[in-house]
Amino acid sequence: MSKIISQISRRIKRACAVWEITLKCNSKCIHCGSDAGKSRSDELSTKEALELVYDLYSCGYKGVALMGGEPLVRQDWYQIAKEIKKYKMKLSIVTNGLNIHDHIQKIKNLDVDCIALSLDGGKPKTHDYLRGIKGAFNKTLDAINLLKKENLPVSVITTVNRLNFNELNLIKKLLIDRKVAWQIQIAIPIGRFPKDLVISREQFYMLALFIAINLKNYTVKRLPLIGAHCMGYFSRFIPNLGLDPWIGCQAGYSVLGIQSNGNIKGCLTLSDEFIEGNIRSKSLYNILNSPRAFNYNRIFKKENLKEYCITCDVVKECKRGCLGTSYALDYYNEPYCLRAIEDQLFKFDQTPIRWKINSIISKYKNLYYNIFFK
Ligand code: SF4
Ligand code: SF4
Numbered sequence: 001m002s003k004i005i006s007q008i009s010r011r012i013k014r015a016c017a018v019w020e021i022t023l024k025c026n027s028k029c030i031h032c033g034s035d036a037g038k039s040r041s042d043e044l045s046t047k048e049a050l051e052l053v054y055d056l057y058s059c060g061y062k063g064v065a066l067m068g069g070e071p072l073v074r075q076d077w078y079q080i081a082k083e084i085k086k087y088k089m090k091l092s093i094v095t096n097g098l099n100i101h102d103h104i105q106k107i108k109n110l111d112v113d114c115i116a117l118s119l120d121g122g123k124p125k126t127h128d129y130l131r132g133i134k135g136a137f138n139k140t141l142d143a144i145n146l147l148k149k150e151n152l153p154v155s156v157i158t159t160v161n162r163l164n165f166n167e168l169n170l171i172k173k174l175l176i177d178r179k180v181a182w183q184i185q186i187a188i189p190i191g192r193f194p195k196d197l198v199i200s201r202e203q204f205y206m207l208a209l210f211i212a213i214n215l216k217n218y219t220v221k222r223l224p225l226i227g228a229h230c231m232g233y234f235s236r237f238i239p240n241l242g243l244d245p246w247i248g249c250q251a252g253y254s255v256l257g258i259q260s261n262g263n264i265k266g267c268l269t270l271s272d273e274f275i276e277g278n279i280r281s282k283s284l285y286n287i288l289n290s291p292r293a294f295n296y297n298r299i300f301k302k303e304n305l306k307e308y309c310i311t312c313d314v315v316k317e318c319k320r321g322c323l324g325t326s327y328a329l330d331y332y333n334e335p336y337c338l339r340a341i342e343d344q345l346f347k348f349d350q351t352p353i354r355w356k357i358n359s360i361i362s363k364y365k366n367l368y369y370n371i372f373f374k
Helices: 002-011 046-058 077-086 100-110 124-131 136-149 165-175 201-217 284-289 323-329 338-345 353-373
Strands: 016-020 063-067 090-095 114-118 154-160 181-186 225-227 255-258 263-265
Touching: 046 077, 046 284, 063 077, 077 090, 077 100, 090 100, 100 136, 114 136, 124 136, 136 154, 154 165, 165 181, 165 201, 181 201, 201 225, 201 338, 263 284
Parallel strands: 016 063, 016 255, 063 090, 090 114, 114 154, 154 181, 181 225
Antiparallel strands: 255 263
């Protein structure tokens, strides 16, 4: 057993633990994947949280992203953040920015590596509706301005759904030349997000084109834009939209999810069925290194796949895209996959390929300009 554990430990490079330090939130987002609002009744104490920071460090994690709920409403968030920096791990904070003025001095003291805010609409009405708070749009823009004024590394995350799909160009105008990184991801029906607001597969393809065209049109300096893990995979036409080439879902590999009561999952986008254990009853080291842990990824089985993925020619490299998305929409089959969408739209065996490629690109370019610029 110990031989297997040490083999697992050596193989895995642990990059980032995403830690919901509280489920309490001062926002009421309709697309909240965690269904946040009130704290969990059994959230980790300060002592337990500080011990967990040490455990993350000793297990080899290079960075920790604090999120919620809203992480800044937890009374001891600063103590936890300071402990992360003490061990020289990278620190990110994902916040709604509503109370940023109350915390700006502490954030400055911490030397954070990234502070990420959600911006879900290009118009105040849309953002406020999605976040469930009147005035949230202006507060988010204020928070961005304040953080920029203090020269802090700011990112914006936009979660795309049917209500904000047509406002991406407006959001882009707010962020361009501001040295604000922009991450685009799709909303999936987890937590309390209604399934009917998930974008269609056609819209998903348009969104990928939006990212690809803007990556081509703007330098990283002017618009540091990236697609999240859900924006792929292996398109025949669209270049890589993420930071790194896709090598499969990282849940339980380089990525870890921690709930505020100490439950451990491969990734927080996965449902509670994927909980591997709780740090109150088993050490983090033993959870991570159990030979059975994260087997959905660590021992990947083609037999579990369905539809597009099962017949896909690159399944060995891709391993069915984002597990969180595939699980939420269609267990072990990734419907929001650029390659699968293309293969359905263009039957490569029926028409000369060059003609197909040209006609499809011009069709989607036209659609793109109609949607985003008219
Ligand atoms: S069809 Fe499935 S395995 Fe193939 S590229 Fe898409 S997500 Fe990956
Ligand atoms: S479930 Fe999706 S978001 Fe989570 S690690 Fe896997 S690919 Fe990334």
